[in-house]
Amino acid sequence: MQTETKEYTILPQRSMTFDFQELYQYRELFYFFTWRDIKIRYKQTALGIVWVILQPILTVLVFSLFFGKALKVPSSGLPYPVFVFSGLLLWNFFSSGLNSASNSMLNNSAIIKKIYFPRIIIPASSLLVSSVDFLITFVVFILMLIYYQVHLDISQAIVFWPLAILLMVFGTLGLGCWLSALSVKYRDFRYVVPFGLQILLFISPIIYPASVIDSPWINYILAINPMYGSIILFRIPMTGNDASFDLLLISSISTSFFVAFGIYYFRKTEAFFADIA
Amino acid sequence: MKPILEITNISKRFYLDHQNAPYLNFRDRLTDIFKKKNKKEEFWALKDIQFDVEQGESLGIIGRNGAGKSTLLKILSRITPPTTGKIVSRGRIASLLEVGTGFHQELTGRENIYMNGSILGMRKWQIDKRFDEIVDFSGTEKFLDTPLKHYSSGMQLRLAFAVAAHLDPEILIIDEVLAVGDAEFQKKCMGKMEDVSRGGRTLLFVSHNLFAVEHLCKNSLLIDNGRVCAIGKSKKVIQNYLETMNKDTNHQNGYFDLRNNPTKRNKERGFLSAQLYCDDFKTNLFRCESNFKLELDFSDTIPINDLVVGFVIKDSTQKPIIGINNWDLGLRLNTKPLIDGKVTFEIAKLPIYGQDGFYVDLYFGDGGDNYDIIENGVAFNLEPNDILKMGRILNPALNTMHPGKVDIRIS
Numbered sequence: 001m002q003t004e005t006k007e008y009t010i011l012p013q014r015s016m017t018f019d020f021q022e023l024y025q026y027r028e029l030f031y032f033f034t035w036r037d038i039k040i041r042y043k044q045t046a047l048g049i050v051w052v053i054l055q056p057i058l059t060v061l062v063f064s065l066f067f068g069k070a071l072k073v074p075s076s077g078l079p080y081p082v083f084v085f086s087g088l089l090l091w092n093f094f095s096s097g098l099n100s101a102s103n104s105m106l107n108n109s110a111i112i113k114k115i116y117f118p119r120i121i122i123p124a125s126s127l128l129v130s131s132v133d134f135l136i137t138f139v140v141f142i143l144m145l146i147y148y149q150v151h152l153d154i155s156q157a158i159v160f161w162p163l164a165i166l167l168m169v170f171g172t173l174g175l176g177c178w179l180s181a182l183s184v185k186y187r188d189f190r191y192v193v194p195f196g197l198q199i200l201l202f203i204s205p206i207i208y209p210a211s212v213i214d215s216p217w218i219n220y221i222l223a224i225n226p227m228y229g230s231i232i233l234f235r236i237p238m239t240g241n242d243a244s245f246d247l248l249l250i251s252s253i254s255t256s257f258f259v260a261f262g263i264y265y266f267r268k269t270e271a272f273f274a275d276i277a
Numbered sequence: 278m279k280p281i282l283e284i285t286n287i288s289k290r291f292y293l294d295h296q297n298a299p300y301l302n303f304r305d306r307l308t309d310i311f312k313k314k315n316k317k318e319e320f321w322a323l324k325d326i327q328f329d330v331e332q333g334e335s336l337g338i339i340g341r342n343g344a345g346k347s348t349l350l351k352i353l354s355r356i357t358p359p360t361t362g363k364i365v366s367r368g369r370i371a372s373l374l375e376v377g378t379g380f381h382q383e384l385t386g387r388e389n390i391y392m393n394g395s396i397l398g399m400r401k402w403q404i405d406k407r408f409d410e411i412v413d414f415s416g417t418e419k420f421l422d423t424p425l426k427h428y429s430s431g432m433q434l435r436l437a438f439a440v441a442a443h444l445d446p447e448i449l450i451i452d453e454v455l456a457v458g459d460a461e462f463q464k465k466c467m468g469k470m471e472d473v474s475r476g477g478r479t480l481l482f483v484s485h486n487l488f489a490v491e492h493l494c495k496n497s498l499l500i501d502n503g504r505v506c507a508i509g510k511s512k513k514v515i516q517n518y519l520e521t522m523n524k525d526t527n528h529q530n531g532y533f534d535l536r537n538n539p540t541k542r543n544k545e546r547g548f549l550s551a552q553l554y555c556d557d558f559k560t561n562l563f564r565c566e567s568n569f570k571l572e573l574d575f576s577d578t579i580p581i582n583d584l585v586v587g588f589v590i591k592d593s594t595q596k597p598i599i600g601i602n603n604w605d606l607g608l609r610l611n612t613k614p615l616i617d618g619k620v621t622f623e624i625a626k627l628p629i630y631g632q633d634g635f636y637v638d639l640y641f642g643d644g645g646d647n648y649d650i651i652e653n654g655v656a657f658n659l660e661p662n663d664i665l666k667m668g669r670i671l672n673p674a675l676n677t678m679h680p681g682k683v684d685i686r687i688s
Contacts, residue, residue, distance in 0.1 A: 271358045
């Protein structure tokens with residue numbers, strides 16, 4: 001039945017290189033893990049998939065009331081709900097992706113201990129689940145842009161939105177792989193991740209524009225956060241280009257580092273997951 | 278033709294760290310920096326394992342609990358890497374270390390077939406093609422669109438085995454999956470295994486069920502203490518295994534010293550020793566449904582007025598199976614005040630099944646108060662015993678809380 005009969009060798013130390021051919025052979029497993037997680041997630045809920053839309057809308061509503069109306073936080077000339085939603089759209093992918101990726105190895109430990117497949121599929125497919133949410137909320141976001149009649153520079157959107165999404169995916173993937181490997185080794189990260197995300201929400205330019213912080217040094221540090229660059233890039237087609245190139249560069253470099261390091265660390269430890277999971 | 282599996286010098290080392298939890302803890306890691314490195318104890322689960330498997334061969338792998346069989350299978354199925362050595366495989370290996378891996382209770386039977394098949398390495402079109410066969414084999418077609426959580430455990434098992442049985446890899450590794458299900462289904466499974474091995478596929482079969490091993494596999498491999506003890510014709514290897522088992526039984530003579538139990542409230546009050554007998558033969562190796570006799574010696578500093586002595590038999594996961602004490606049986610051992618003595622429990626046919634290690638907790642008290650509680654004070658192994666002569670070991674799930682008539686004597 002299996003046509004790809006191939007001779008292979010099992011050795012003590014696995015090589016650090018990525019076997020893309022093997023990943024391709026297992027491509028259906030990405031689909032099945034993602035499909036399973038989506039299926040299970042809203043089982044026995046009355047509203048089901050509506051939750052995907054309801055959650056960000058309610059958050060936008062609350063944030064707009066408190067930060068936009070009551071505290072009058074500036075919003076780079078955009079209506080505040082649009083402004084905060086543009087940030088939350090990306091943030092929700094990052095936050096839910098990171099949360100589920102970091103727990104994914106432990107949640108699937110029964111499978112890891114019994115069957116071999118490229119382990120990276122597990123955290124990666126938990127990001128795919130978040131991508132589905134992202135696509136749905138993205139549609140809601142577009143509808144919101146139309147409702148508020150926001151001026152959108154289409155040609156800029158074609159350039160910057162894919163870039164922003166790329167940064168977002170890379171940042172989440174890198175950190176997600178790293179944290180999923182870490183939480184197999186140290187269970188503490190189950191508690192660290194939600195806490196860290198809470199703090200990161202407030203130091204990312206989501207509810208306020210990056211320009212409210214005028215100390216360049218603080219900005220340089222904040223830009224290490226992978227979501228920093230992503231959110232700023234994403235807003236450029238709506239607000240006009242007021243982003244600092246330096247800060248975007250820092251954010252991109254740090255994101256590249258997180259991807260490389262996260263996947264490296266995952267590969268380095270994955271062979272022993274079955275022994276300690 | 279080259280062998281389909283070449284296993285060369287495979288060893289696997291674990292570190293035993295008695296103090297830490299099995300997983301690491303970040304706090305411990307931080308405090309460890311300031312502590313002197315305590316030496317970890319090395320443990321070789323496998324040492325220099327070497328053998329070849331020919332194309333189409335079915336090889337049985339036997340050995341007692343903890344001999345290293347499962348570790349070997351985990352290495353072969355690439356779940357864990359070896360510490361040293363090399364394995365060359367000239368075919369796709371699929372392993373069935375546990376049926377139903379990846380099953381999810383919220384998914385329907387149909388969805389689980391796809392999910393499980395995919396995890397086990399099948400492609401979607403392969404599952405599509407064999408879907409009807411799988412459903413047919415499992416006999417669950419009526420419940421295909423019902424969530425798995427509403428299935429009985431037997432149905433779940435049948436479904437799981439049905440998926441696994443239709444995998445069709447070049448090399449199939451099977452670990453103890455035949456010890457489940459009802460008799461009829463087990464027959465079906467054995468038949469399927471025979472088809473697999475007759476169909477020219479290579480089969481590695483691990484089981485404590487020696488009958489099944491001999492029946493299915495021409496050749497067998499005996500592992501003991503992480504080393505290959507014997508390899509050759511199944512009949513000979515099994516004989517070899519049984520002989521070593523019996524030899525060891527004489528060394529472990531069923532005597533347990535209980536004087537130095539650290540949880541003892543008062544050093545002078547409590548158990549002295551325990552003796553375990555199987556069919557009146559002092560041993561650590563018990564055969565299921567045999568005569569079980571446990572003698573408990575105790576002594577005390579003050580006379581006991583209302584002696585309570587009891588024990589709880591637990592399986593290897595520490596799950597209690599049978600608990601017995603003289604009070605529950607309505608027997609007050611207060612005929613005369615005692616300072617020391619021996620309590621003997623005898624059960625004509627102890628109904629425990631499986632092939633696990635078992636542990637016994639012991640209780641000693643006076644009136645309502647416990648003076649000496651010894652957890653895991655007695656331990657014994659259950660010898661695999663094909664009591665129904667059906668080529669299988671009865672399911673440990675059959676273990677009951679009802680030991681039948683218990684005979685208690687005190688002297």
